[in-house]
Amino acid sequence: MLFASPVRSTAAVAAVALSSFWTSSSFLQFVAADADAELDALDDETASPEPSSDGSALVLTDATFKATVDKGEPVFVKFYAPWCGHCKSMAPAWEALAAESPIAVAKVDATVERETATLMKIRGFPTLYLFANGNQMYAYNGPRTKDPMLEFANGGYLSASPKNVPWNETFMDRAQEHVLEYFQKVGQIMAFEPTILPLAFMLGAIVSAALCICLCSSAPPMPVPVSKKEVKAE
Structure with missing residues (x-):
């Protein structure tokens, strides 16, 4: 019966262990690289908004809305619901605004992005806010046509009264x-x-008067003070 040399057996075990180490290290490096790629994609997603090259409004979600506003660059946002008739009517004007606006123009579907809608206390549609400086927002209540909204985006919002964003109230x-x-x-x-x-x-x-009358009538009569002269006369 042949027995393997202890030296050769030890070398074989070491080779297997080293191979396993390099294999696991390569796997960990692959996982780390994949995680880095996902983080880079997330950074790109939450980066400062730029007007779309195709002239369409940016779509913001619960994952990107707050990060976009916190960047501090002006962004004009429409909160809408797909079933809203007024939202449907102004949709072409909003896309035309996105094509010409010097600042980012975005939209949030409040029926899908519930967290953002709750954060912003959206109670009606459409609701339009221009965010600037990372902590201020300006409500737009003018005509929902391209030219007035473009004027607002071009600096007209500075004449409106700003409010702090909800997370900085x-x-x-x-x-x-x-x-x-x-x-x-x-x-x-x-x-x-x-x-x-x-x-x-x-x-x-009437209730107050009735209470006063009841309280006055139920109060005990006040004693009438007797003067010293009347006491001496008796």
Whole structure:
């Protein structure tokens, strides 16, 4: 019976181990390279927006919206819903704006990108905001045609009142928003039924008067002070 030399056996084991090491190292290098490629692709996806070469509006998602705004470069964004009639009507003007605008023009499908829609508190469609400096946004409420929107993108937004983006809001920003929402609701109530508010004030006045009368009538009578002269006369 032949036995392998211990030296040869050890060398064979070492060769197998070394081969396994190089194989695993190559595999790890392959995985690392693939991960780097994915990170590079993600960096490209979240890079500063550039106007599309084909003149179409950029499509932003939950993964790219905030990163795009945080870059600080101006970007005009439309939040829309595919079923919205007003959104459909202005779609050609928005694409025409993207072809001529000096800044990036983008759009967000709020029915798909729910996280972004919630973050931005989108309550109606279409909603148009121009973001600049990474932390400010300007609401556009003008005509939804190309020329007025192009004027807004060309610097007209600077004459509007900026707001902090939701993820940079201060306490005063939130308080002001709640106050505005309250008065908007009061205005809606007044527009729907103008007599409700006066009747509510009248009812409050009547209830207050009734409470005062009840409290006054139930109070014990105050003693009448007797003067010293009357006491001496007795």
